[in-house]
Amino acid sequence: MGTGEKILCRAAGLRTPGDISAQEALSDFHQRLNASGKENPAKNAVVRPLILRLVSAAAVILIILGLWIIIPEVGNTRIIAGRGHHIGHTLPDGSKVEMNAESRLVYPKKDFNGYRKVNLDGEAFFNVVKGRSFIVSTKYGKVEVMGTSFNVCSRDNIFRVSCVTGKVRVSAGANSVIILPGESAELGNGSLATIDGQPPESSTGWMQGKFSYENSPLSQVFNEIERQFNIKFVAGDLKGRFFTGSFTNKDLKDALDIVCIPMGLAYEVGDKGKVYIKEKTRL
Secondary structure: OOHHHHHHHHHHHOOOOOOOOHHHHHHHHHHHHHHHHHHOHHHHHHHHHHHHHHHHHHHHHHHHOOOEEEEEOOOEEEEEEOOOOOEEEEOOOOOEEEEOOOEEEEEEOOOOOOOEEEEEEEEEEEEOOOOOOEEEEOOOOEEEEOOOEEEEEEEOOEEEEEEEEOOEEEEEOOEEEEEOOOEEEEEEOOEEEEEEOOOOHHHHHHHHOEEEEEEEEHHHHHHHHHHHHOOEEEOOOOOOOEEEEEEEOOOHHHHHHHHHOOOOEEEEEOOOOEEEEEEOOOO
């Protein structure tokens, strides 16, 4: 049996995520990987990279199923929260991270305390312990602190940072601002704007499963509902529609009622996680 066939056989022997957690599946995989190396050390250098590719493929499947997983990569650790899941994680320096659904965090395994930097795609709340400079790098900009707590949202062409405690420096391109508790920095039209006086739940309510909006694009609201309930909307053109209100991620029907009824929309929950949206028929 060739190397590739052996890998496939081992992968087939792994239990499905239906009866164990993602973390258990990953632990099971590591045990098999270590056993493989002991059985034939000469082939270990060849087999390991191939198996790591299988781990990446398995991770994609787990995310599609709406699970979460921690993936140890070469030199990095990747934390992924799938749709419908919020997860908490402690970084090597003791800093805490709460991740919203459909978010990814990557940081180096070695010498993290010497160079505290993470890469974020999605939304997360950070409670950073005091120490050297701590940097959150995103697609749209970066955040730099020493020891503080703050929320970062970087997705769907949105880059918004909200300071809860301490002091936060936010940078995007040539723009840089410092925000204090109760303030937010948001990227728009190529520049950073500072917003003051926003209620805390507008930026951190998601950690308690509450999502609040004020005159926000309906498409943005629907994107969040998709993330929280692992569904997919099938809808027409939503441009020019804006929503003010709040919903929770406790019950899909309640969330749909709260958002759709005031907007004059009807919905139908179909198969395979699809929700069909259409204009409500007027009598």
